[in-house]
Amino acid sequence: MIKWCLNIIFLLGVSFSFGQQLNISLDKEEVKIGEPFTLTYSVISTVKLDSIVYFEYNDIFPGKNSSDIEKEGINVTYDIEISKGFSDTNYQDGKDFIWTGSYELIAWDSAFVIIPPEIITIEDSIFIFPAGLIHVLSPEINATQPIYDINESFTELPSKSAFLQFIKQNWLWVTIASVLLIAVGIYLIRRSQKEPTPLSLREKTLAQIDQLEKSRAYEVNLKEYYFELSVILRRFFADHYQSRVMDKTTAEIEVILAKNGLDKEMILLTRQLLMQSDLVKFAQSVPELQEIQNVTNNARQVINEIADLYLKDEK
Numbered sequence: 001m002i003k004w005c006l007n008i009i010f011l012l013g014v015s016f017s018f019g020q021q022l023n024i025s026l027d028k029e030e031v032k033i034g035e036p037f038t039l040t041y042s043v044i045s046t047v048k049l050d051s052i053v054y055f056e057y058n059d060i061f062p063g064k065n066s067s068d069i070e071k072e073g074i075n076v077t078y079d080i081e082i083s084k085g086f087s088d089t090n091y092q093d094g095k096d097f098i099w100t101g102s103y104e105l106i107a108w109d110s111a112f113v114i115i116p117p118e119i120i121t122i123e124d125s126i127f128i129f130p131a132g133l134i135h136v137l138s139p140e141i142n143a144t145q146p147i148y149d150i151n152e153s154f155t156e157l158p159s160k161s162a163f164l165q166f167i168k169q170n171w172l173w174v175t176i177a178s179v180l181l182i183a184v185g186i187y188l189i190r191r192s193q194k195e196p197t198p199l200s201l202r203e204k205t206l207a208q209i210d211q212l213e214k215s216r217a218y219e220v221n222l223k224e225y226y227f228e229l230s231v232i233l234r235r236f237f238a239d240h241y242q243s244r245v246m247d248k249t250t251a252e253i254e255v256i257l258a259k260n261g262l263d264k265e266m267i268l269l270t271r272q273l274l275m276q277s278d279l280v281k282f283a284q285s286v287p288e289l290q291e292i293q294n295v296t297n298n299a300r301q302v303i304n305e306i307a308d309l310y311l312k313d314e315k
Helices: 002-012 162-169 171-193 201-215 222-241 250-259 264-282 289-310
Strands: 020-026 030-032 036-045 060-065 076-093 096-106 111-115 119-122 125-128 132-137
Touching: 020 125, 020 132, 036 119, 076 111, 162 171, 201 222, 201 289, 222 250, 222 264, 222 289, 250 264, 264 289
Parallel strands: 030 132
Antiparallel strands: 020 036, 036 096, 060 076, 060 111, 076 096, 111 132, 119 125
């Protein structure tokens, strides 16, 4: 059979044309399955090789299987793995111009593998490399070594749920973690339900003044703005001194403030505030915007002064 294959290869021949010689070489005649070998093509020419076109293979090199010529012939495809990609080079050796291209290949089935003729284009002319042959051998079997069956091992599944098994093995830590989580949850719930700290009388009154000022009600109804500001002041006096103030005159309110130790400057400022409100309401007075802002700030000043005197815990 081997001689028959070699005759075929010989018939394919080595190409010679106009001083160009095409060769194929294998660095080994026989290889074992999985053993790499090198296939090299070469062109030797007496003239400079300016244009060479060779279409390389990337992953698989297409060989031919000649393991059973009588049944299958030599046209059965035998895929040879390309372990290192194709690389080529040009160089000059004396008077010869030489091109070489190489693959590193690996065969994975035992057979006589034919390397089919390959086409190459030189100076727009087509040439064919001769075929090659390599014998791929199966690994040697050592008769002295016993043959063993392949033992398959399986991981046994736990009879109980993995979660239940974990709880059983770590019940103490799980209990501690659960108690801590419950405690944190109760704390967070109680914290979220905790009533906000109520505002002090000073804070509540100043917030009412701020809200009134932000509403810019004086641009719509100036009388209403001054009336609301005077009402806020009177309510503060009533709540702070625990006395009926809403129905009292400005003079009566001054007496209450004086009895409770407010200095003359603050009393005078309070009088101006309440009188300004009366002027706007009854005398059709139209103060400027700056004056409105001053009156509003004066109201804050009076409240802070009184709170500083009697609300010692807010200092």
